[in-house]
Amino acid sequence: MKAFKAPKTSLGDLDAEAAASLIAAAADVAIIVDAAGAVRDVAFNSESLAQELAGQEAWLGRPWPETVAPDSRAKVESLLQEAGGTGARPWRHVNLLAARGSSVPILFSAVRLGDGGRAIAFGRDLRQLSALQQRLLEAQQSLDRDYSRLRNAETRYRMLFQLWSDPVLILDTAAQKVTETNQAADRLLGRTPRRPQGREFLDLFDAKGREAVELLLAGVRATGRADEVRAQMEEDGKDVLVSASPFRQENTTYLLIRLGIPTGDASAILLPKAKSKLLKLVESVPDAFVVTGQDGRIMTANAAFLDMTQLANEDQAVGEPLERWLGQPGVELEVLTASLRQRGPVRLFATTLRGEFGATTEVEISAVSVMNGVGPCFGFAIRDVGPRVAPPSRAASRAPRSVEQLTELIGQVPLKDLVREATDVIERLCIEAALELTGDNRASAAEMLGLSRQSLYVKLRRYGLGDLPADGSDQG
CATH class of the missing domain: 3.30.450.20 (PAS domain)
Structure with missing residues (x-):
């Protein structure tokens, strides 16, 4: 810091009122602090700042660090400690507490006065700078959002372009070269993703088709639109319908070329x-x-x-x-x-x-x-x-299913068929249990089941249970 060379001579004898005027004029806000760090007086050189910090009379007698936001208290204490130094005094960003509960940004520097221990803190209003920084931040965020939207739009365009079922090419009208193709066009032209672009567009067609396509492109350049033409491909001789739509990008005119399938072949689908x-x-x-x-x-x-x-x-x-x-x-x-x-x-x-x-x-x-x-x-x-x-035997074809098999049939066969199958399963289980209880004595099993012996033999043959003589007689 470079001080006045002869302040006593140049400034003369200044009284307290003159010094107060000078201090108030030198800053947007000036705060006088005693040796204990308490606020003794406050002066404003900005009417709007005074209204923003209305109620500053409540600061009088309170420690200065208590009048600022919590994140600025350490800065205020550092300012008071450095106020008595002889070198350059630092400026620190301090947020003062406003009456409405908000904070006001002020740039402060403090100077110690004489031997009394009092200090003066000179503050510069940073509200306009803060508002400018806020607008700059909002503008940057807006640019980021716009860039993100453009990037998403480009991604959607490329996805739609590649998934379009019709062969589509982007043609540079000045150079007459293909700059971009979608997947359907790659399949039609026999191109691969690794094959570079830049092929002459007219070289895709035979001599007669080249003339028709050249007239089409000339009409599009002249009028902005033209009817589609039919042309034959050079490599495989396929007939295609060629249509073109112009668009501009970065001061350059491009054509969106669509290669359609003729009406007679509309049912054909180009597949790998x-x-x-x-x-x-x-x-x-x-x-x-x-x-x-x-x-x-x-x-x-x-x-x-x-x-x-x-x-x-x-x-x-x-x-x-x-x-x-x-x-x-x-x-x-x-x-x-x-x-x-x-x-x-x-x-x-x-x-x-x-x-x-x-x-x-x-x-x-x-x-x-x-x-x-x-x-x-x-x-x-x-x-x-x-x-x-294999052709099933009569007994096997009529054999009932297991419970698991019946469960699998639910939803596949009508309910009446399921009931008939379930009845057969239960009947077979009962006959097997009766034979087991009677030691395979079929007369006793028939009596236990309430059946005649002849009815029991019919059911045994139906389910393939036991060895029955051909004439139906039984010795049990």
């Missing part, structure tokens, strides 16, 4: 080679495969399904309900689709498949549900299990 092979395999597998909509009507079916249902071609099946050929109409397909919606894939659902001419085939069905954009569709893999099952 691996997926195409998979579809061919599904078409040729010996097991039937059917795809239905959520209403249960057939959308497509392979050749094996047509063989099982005795249909001549796929057109006879498309649009028809699958339950027309499956199990019990109105029951089993409803059970399958309800299980697909609620629990996911279904495996090894046993039922029958009826042909158009009365043939019946024992089958097992595995089914899955997938989304196709508008709603779920169901895929059914149907396997013929009849040939691998």
